[in-house]
Amino acid sequence: MVKTNGLLIAGIVLLSLIATLTGILSDAGPGPHTYTSIRGEEVMIYGQGIYRHMSEELAPQGIAQDFVTLFLGIPLLLLSFFKARKGSLKGLYLLTGTLGYFLVTYLFYLAMGTYSKLFLVYAALLGMSFFAFVQSLLSFEVERLPTRFKKETPVKMAGIFLIVNTLGISLLWLSVVVPPLLDGSIYPEGLDHFTTLIVQGFDLGLLLPLAFVSGWLFLKRRPLGFLGAPVYLVFLSILMTALVAKVIAIMMGGASAGPAIVIIPLFLVFSVVSVMLLIKGIKQD
Template sequence: MKNDKTIRNLILCIAFLSIIASAIGIFSKGGPGVNEITSFRGETIKLHGIGLYKNDSVSVAAQGIAQDIVTLFVGVPLLLLALYFTGKGFLKARLLLTGTLGYFLYTYISYVFLWMYNPLFIVYVVLMSTSFFAFTLSILSIDMDRLSTSFDKKLPVKFLGGFQIFLAVALCMMWLGKIAPTIMNNRVPVGLEHYTTLVIQGLDLGFIVPIAFLSGVFLMKRRPIGYLLSSVVIMKGFTMGIAITAMIIGQYIAGVKMGLASVVIFLIFSLFVCFCMVILLKNIKEDQKIIQ
């Protein structure tokens, strides 16, 4: 199959480097411990003060450690398992592989642009780059013209498509609700702390929202690209949902105050994404011909 050797090598690189990066993020020690600084905006910020994320805020460090745990114990095993069964010619595995690569791409883009600079910066850059190329090649390895025939006609496209559209709209409204007042009132968004910009909100509004919306629309119309994008969105959402749940738990343990509405919304979305992934996988008919 076209590009499979390249994809495999990229994935092995991703797995190896992410294991190292995650383990260091979780287990690194040293530092003064939790301490306070005053940001250039005059805001008092609590820094984590320990290990790799010592210069990050308590909130972001708690999220980073939680995501490292998910990456190490869920993301990497899932990636390697999907790679193995992709080699056996399973379409489900190819779609799961592509979605999981989407998780790694999103994760390490955020590490490169959001986290405070640390000794693993170049590792994050390599992981971002390898994830991007592996993700792109994995998508290109699927024959979209034949993809739709590999899904059962009973697949509830209106439900799955409608959920993705709802997810896109809800995510858009939630983040714009956070951003719009700061623009109108010329003030800093709550939770920006000593960071320079809203990286996660930028990624979600710039990529996740439009992709989820379009994939929902195309799936409801039974377009081949709709099946592909929906598979990527839902399967990437599965691993990201686990990570977000872990982040919420991590922040709670760290004593970080969180908006109840945001927590509830993310947890509900995570459960629905898991449900959608089960439906999607159950309705895939294996056909090796769609993998080029």
């Protein structure tokens, strides 16, 4: 039985509506201007809306993700919640993975977004998403999960994909971080006026290890693998959709997306296909 509190879901929906619509519709501000960072780097600032103090390259990415959260994340959260409340294991997997997306999204917004009037909204969303996510995880009967899947379910394919995803994104981020350390310049391009690399730090220290462990345990057909891998893949499918939207925003702004223009859409396709096959492999709810 799903243990996720309906009030938490309602709160997440309401506050994420406020956050996303504000991000999409707000446009007040002085407009684009340059800012000299603490490291002496000239950064072009976006200058309008709730993301007005973020760089001209990064702010449109935030708006792009707001669109994905509004039109994909929120509807999927509601649909999966009502399905899970009816005792559906498929719905519970979708709910938990979607809550993982909201948790990670507003963790990044709170840590990476420059201070704005939405600070407390982001803080509340992070807290509610975390507790709803934990409640949802506790709803699984973990030891029984391997028996809930058909024998022909492509466990090996999904597990290998998670490990490959971990290695691919790790190499992508290390290619950003390591060269400046080796040549002595220390600070990588794209650091702009931020104090550190938030996304790369959370990915390398938290999210990618979770993906690797989930994939490895899934390959070994361990109960925790049957919990972690499908949940992570649902989360990854939504996140990769947001990242594709960000890549499009980067290209529309005239900048180069680099290797991400190939890696991210490819991982999106594999993650969505993996989720569909795993959900299909669950025995009748």
